Amino acid sequence: MESLYRPELATITKAAPMTATEKYFEIKLNSGRELGHKPGQFVEVSVFGVGEAPISVSSSPTKKGAFDLVIRKVGNVTGKIHNMTAGSTIGIRGPFGTHFPFDETKGKDILFVAGGIGLVPARSFINYVLDNRKDYNRVTVLFGCRNPNERLFTDELSLWAKRDDVEFLETVDKPLDTNWKGNCGVITTLFPKIKIEPANTFCVIVGPPIMYRFVIKEALDKHIPRHHIYVSLERRMKCGVGKCGHCQINGVYCCQEGPVFKYSDITHLEEAL
Amino acid sequence: MNAKILTKENLLSFVQNLIKTGEVVGVTKKDGKFAFDHLKRASDLVLDYDVTLLPPKKYVMPQRETLIKFNVKPEVKVEAVVEATPFTLIGVHPYDLKAINQLDRLFEENHVDTNYMKRREQATIIAVTPTRASKWSFWSSMNSIFVETGFDLLLTDIGGRYAVEIGTAHGDELLKKHAKFEEAAPADIEKLESIRSALPKMCSADRKINALTHEMTAILEIHRKSELWEKRAEKCYSCGSCNLICPTCYCFDVKEEIDLNLKDGSRYRVWDGCLLEDFAKIGSGENFREKRADRFRHRFFRKWSYLAAKLTEPACVGCGRCSSVCLPDIADPVKVINELKEEK
Amino acid sequence: MTKPKVAFFDFASCEGDQLQIANLEEKLLELLEHVEVVSFREVMKEHSDDYDIAFIEGSCTREADEARLKKIRSNAKIVVAIGACATIAGINALKNTRPLDQVRKEVYGDNAKWYETYAARPIDAVITVDFKLHGCPIRGDEFLALCKALLTGQKFVVPDYPVCAECKLAENVCVFEKGMTCVGPVTRAGCGACCVTQGAVCWGCRGLVDDPNKNAHKEVLDKYGLKAEEVMNKFNLYFAYQGGPK
Numbered sequence: 001m002e003s004l005y006r007p008e009l010a011t012i013t014k015a016a017p018m019t020a021t022e023k024y025f026e027i028k029l030n031s032g033r034e035l036g037h038k039p040g041q042f043v044e045v046s047v048f049g050v051g052e053a054p055i056s057v058s059s060s061p062t063k064k065g066a067f068d069l070v071i072r073k074v075g076n077v078t079g080k081i082h083n084m085t086a087g088s089t090i091g092i093r094g095p096f097g098t099h100f101p102f103d104e105t106k107g108k109d110i111l112f113v114a115g116g117i118g119l120v121p122a123r124s125f126i127n128y129v130l131d132n133r134k135d136y137n138r139v140t141v142l143f144g145c146r147n148p149n150e151r152l153f154t155d156e157l158s159l160w161a162k163r164d165d166v167e168f169l170e171t172v173d174k175p176l177d178t179n180w181k182g183n184c185g186v187i188t189t190l191f192p193k194i195k196i197e198p199a200n201t202f203c204v205i206v207g208p209p210i211m212y213r214f215v216i217k218e219a220l221d222k223h224i225p226r227h228h229i230y231v232s233l234e235r236r237m238k239c240g241v242g243k244c245g246h247c248q249i250n251g252v253y254c255c256q257e258g259p260v261f262k263y264s265d266i267t268h269l270e271e272a273l
Numbered sequence: 274m275n276a277k278i279l280t281k282e283n284l285l286s287f288v289q290n291l292i293k294t295g296e297v298v299g300v301t302k303k304d305g306k307f308a309f310d311h312l313k314r315a316s317d318l319v320l321d322y323d324v325t326l327l328p329p330k331k332y333v334m335p336q337r338e339t340l341i342k343f344n345v346k347p348e349v350k351v352e353a354v355v356e357a358t359p360f361t362l363i364g365v366h367p368y369d370l371k372a373i374n375q376l377d378r379l380f381e382e383n384h385v386d387t388n389y390m391k392r393r394e395q396a397t398i399i400a401v402t403p404t405r406a407s408k409w410s411f412w413s414s415m416n417s418i419f420v421e422t423g424f425d426l427l428l429t430d431i432g433g434r435y436a437v438e439i440g441t442a443h444g445d446e447l448l449k450k451h452a453k454f455e456e457a458a459p460a461d462i463e464k465l466e467s468i469r470s471a472l473p474k475m476c477s478a479d480r481k482i483n484a485l486t487h488e489m490t491a492i493l494e495i496h497r498k499s500e501l502w503e504k505r506a507e508k509c510y511s512c513g514s515c516n517l518i519c520p521t522c523y524c525f526d527v528k529e530e531i532d533l534n535l536k537d538g539s540r541y542r543v544w545d546g547c548l549l550e551d552f553a554k555i556g557s558g559e560n561f562r563e564k565r566a567d568r569f570r571h572r573f574f575r576k577w578s579y580l581a582a583k584l585t586e587p588a589c590v591g592c593g594r595c596s597s598v599c600l601p602d603i604a605d606p607v608k609v610i611n612e613l614k615e616e617k
Numbered sequence: 618m619t620k621p622k623v624a625f626f627d628f629a630s631c632e633g634d635q636l637q638i639a640n641l642e643e644k645l646l647e648l649l650e651h652v653e654v655v656s657f658r659e660v661m662k663e664h665s666d667d668y669d670i671a672f673i674e675g676s677c678t679r680e681a682d683e684a685r686l687k688k689i690r691s692n693a694k695i696v697v698a699i700g701a702c703a704t705i706a707g708i709n710a711l712k713n714t715r716p717l718d719q720v721r722k723e724v725y726g727d728n729a730k731w732y733e734t735y736a737a738r739p740i741d742a743v744i745t746v747d748f749k750l751h752g753c754p755i756r757g758d759e760f761l762a763l764c765k766a767l768l769t770g771q772k773f774v775v776p777d778y779p780v781c782a783e784c785k786l787a788e789n790v791c792v793f794e795k796g797m798t799c800v801g802p803v804t805r806a807g808c809g810a811c812c813v814t815q816g817a818v819c820w821g822c823r824g825l826v827d828d829p830n831k832n833a834h835k836e837v838l839d840k841y842g843l844k845a846e847e848v849m850n851k852f853n854l855y856f857a858y859q860g861g862p863k
């Protein structure tokens with residue numbers, strides 16, 4: 001019997017700051033094993049001597065040999081890993097949890113709505129779709145963050161903006177005193193700018209807790225069916241394997257039956273959104 | 274029915290023999306109440322007790338359990354830790370055993386929790402039929418009077434002598450190896466059966482939930498939005514006492530400790546409780562069960578609805594411990610469910 | 618890596634907390650491999666104003682204390698309040714519940730007018746405090762845990778739930794069942810409910826939890842037969858500064 005709680009060792013192969021609070025990491029498992037995740041799943045990251053934190057895998061499974069994490073500094077584990085550089089050893093358990101519907105959406109339109117750090121998990125699916133572009137129909141990506149300094153993966157954002165097989169729209173809540181020339185306003189202000197064929201569209205929403213209610217309303221107003229809307233929810237997690245009880249949303253374990261949920265499966269759970 | 278008979282002296286020497294050959298844990302007196310503790314001698318064992326302060330769960334799921342050990346310098350190393358050595362648990366009441374049986378299923382389903390399962394495998398359980406019920410207990414309402422599995426041996430006081438029912442081959446072997454016993458005579462069996470049939474009446478008459486267990490779940494579901502939750506929770510301390518003494522609560526927190534040399538350390542889990550304020554709080558400060566009422570209600574739904582769906586029975590065995598430890602007297606399932614039932 | 622420099626300071630207190638630290642003996646020696654102590658009246662004569670971490674014991678009870686505290690704050694990178702006097706004004710705040718003149722008289726007799734003591738306050742009423750080590754006195758092992766957190770660049774977290782939780786883990790019989798009363802239900806845990814374990818009651822030395830249900834506890838104390846005045850006394854022993862029930 002293998003222990004559920006023993007992390008395997010992994011090495012940070014690249015580390016680069018992205019914003020004032022977010023840092024990018026590329027991770028390789030020391031065993032050489034592929035992580036083998038599906039878009040939307042997460043891993044438990046160990047910084048030995050500090051603790052563990054659940055972190056979404058940001059890279060697409062199509063990236064081989066290593067995977068990406070983006071970590072926002074909020075506390076002990078996330079703070080400590082921010083001080084780590086390429087070559088440092090961490091621990092990984094997982095991948096855990098449910099994934100985005102990369103199969104059901106084949107041949108369909110996909111509308112991605114990512115707010116702030118929500119781009120991190122969404123990116124694993126966006127890049128998966130783009131790497132298998134012919135399998136999917138229209139792809140729309142909406143991205144919003146508080147200000148231009150908080151934009152993540154700026155190189156990729158400009159690539160997506162340039163591609164003609166992706167409709168990419170972004171906005172910031174406040175431009176600050178940067179020379180931002182793009183859209184201003186919360187992410188829902190992008191909805192009037194897009195055209196969708198609701199019955200054929202799947203909508204994937206990832207962002208901070210308060211964003212969901214507003215964006216889901218927009219999606220429903222656009223007549224996207226409830227069972228075509230997917231969200232990824234964050235909860236406190238201690239074990240990642242359905243034992244510790246911390247992640248429960250009503251009776252649902254977010255680490256097992258989530259973090260990716262079909263909206264129609266959780267509408268009746270008052271603790272969900 | 275089949276049983277062996279141990280006289281009081283033979284039971285004592287059986288326990289003494291077990292103590293000689295390994296770790297034995299049993300019910301002992303504590304400050305006017307009872308607690309499971311390491312048994313130094315057989316005479317410390319109390320089998321005539323109402324309820325223990327903490328359930329015997331503490332031996333299958335210890336309050337603190339190391340999960341991994343690691344070194345951070347000179348290079349990072351990590352190893353899994355499973356703390357499991359053989360031990361015998363004597364004096365477990367059926368409701369507490371039922372709770373352990375439930376934990377067995379919950380720790381095994383989906384991902385097998387090695388730490389729990391390995392330790393559980395090391396446990397020999399000698400259960401005992403209650404001779405009295407605490408004034409708070411309502412195990413009759415929760416179908417927790419009898420257990421068919423989980424014990425190696427089951428003792429019942431039949432008037433100065435003990436009837437021993439055998440639950441497993443291991444229990445049988447233990448008895449043969451360490452005890453002097455007789456076969457039960459028909460009169461003994463009769464006595465045993467009459468004691469068993471009187472058990473449902475042992476909990477006091479006012480400690481009855483006026484519903485069958487599956488009806489309780491329905492009552493809760495109907496009254497999810499009842500004012501009762503808010504009203505009772507106004508008096509809640511968020512002290513988690515109702516969680517920490519519960520034989521079926523198994524939520525845990527995971528913590529890390531590093532030695533003073535700043536090189537070696539360990540990660541361990543400790544009991545946690547969903548009534549504690551920060552239980553569902555995340556790094557960004559958001560608390561998904563911010564109100565006392567949210568947390569207060571969650572405990573009931575977790576036991577009577579969420580886990581009941583997995584276990585096909587509520588995850589409450591009616592031990593009455595939560596009712597007895599809650600100083601503002603709001604946590605009692607008997608009152609809560611009966612009151613909800615009266616609401617229309 | 619150079620060792621962080623550590624200094625200890627005392628204000629109105631019994632110095633019981635520094636004694637707890639001095640009593641750590643071998644553990645303290647092990648700690649000294651990682652830190653350099655530049656000021657610690659309990660064990661050494663030297664003093665220096667060059668330090669990174671300041672541990673402050675005791676309450677602010679005079680105007681002169683304020684200037685001294687501000688100086689410590691400007692010298693130190695990290696300020697830690699240690700012991701109930703420093704974290705919640707402790708027993709010192711008891712006097713806040715009575716007229717100051719009377720207190721001065723009792724304590725200083727005829728010389729009262731020479732001493733400009735005023736209502737006792739915790740350290741964070743005067744300067745920003747980064748971490749608090751609660752307790753009267755503090756626990757040595759918690760002091761070490763805090764040091765390890767600081768040395769490994771982590772924030773030190775104290776429990777935010779009542780002592781009752783730890784009292785249950787200690788498998789104590791609740792004192793309310795033994796004809797006594799206690800303020801454990803509103804007091805911050807972290808001590809393992811040691812006083813109850815030792816046969817006493819919880820007096821509340823770790824201060825209130827962040828969101829104490831004081832009214833619920835007042836009701837419980839009423840129910841268990843305490844008079845209004847006795848309830849106030851229960852709350853005032855350690856919570857005089859933080860405030861009792863309405």
Ligand SMILES: Cc1cc2nc3c(=O)[nH]c(=O)nc-3n(C[C@H](O)[C@H](O)[C@H](O)COP(=O)(O)OP(=O)(O)OC[C@H]3O[C@@H](n4cnc5c(N)ncnc54)[C@H](O)[C@@H]3O)c2cc1C
Pocket residue numbers: 042051052053054055056057070071072073074075076077078079117120121233234235236237238259554555556557
């Ligand atoms: C499925 C999932 C995916 C996530 N993906 C990312 C990501 O890609 N990038 C990112 O930066 N963050 C992500 N988070 C959030 C991240 O896990 C928390 O910010 C992190 O756990 C905080 O830990 P800490 O030790 O730094 O904070 P502290 O505040 O020091 O943590 C205190 C305690 O709270 C617990 N805790 C706090 N917040 C959370 C939380 N949200 N989930 C679980 N436990 C928590 C910690 O385990 C710790 O014990 C994700 C969370 C979840 C649930």
Ligand code: SF4
Pocket residue numbers: 508509510511512513514515516548569598599600601602603604
């Ligand atoms: S219900 Fe009672 S025992 Fe449970 S947390 Fe609230 S006050 Fe404590």
Ligand code: SF4
Pocket residue numbers: 515518519520521522576588589590591592593594595596606
């Ligand atoms: S909920 Fe209360 S009565 Fe039921 S098992 Fe837990 S402690 Fe016992």
Ligand code: SF4
Pocket residue numbers: 629630631632633634674675699700701702703707708752753754755
């Ligand atoms: S907190 Fe207690 S131990 Fe510390 S100085 Fe004050 S009175 Fe003494």
Ligand code: SF4
Pocket residue numbers: 780781782784785789790791792793799800801802810813819
């Ligand atoms: S003795 Fe005090 S701290 Fe312990 S459970 Fe009772 S009220 Fe709480």
Ligand code: SF4
Pocket residue numbers: 752753780801804805808809810811812813818819820821822823824
């Ligand atoms: S039990 Fe109460 S008085 Fe005793 S140390 Fe703990 S908090 Fe302080």
Ligand code: FES
Pocket residue numbers: 236237238239240241242243244245246247248253254255256
């Ligand atoms: S994280 Fe432990 S149960 Fe989900």
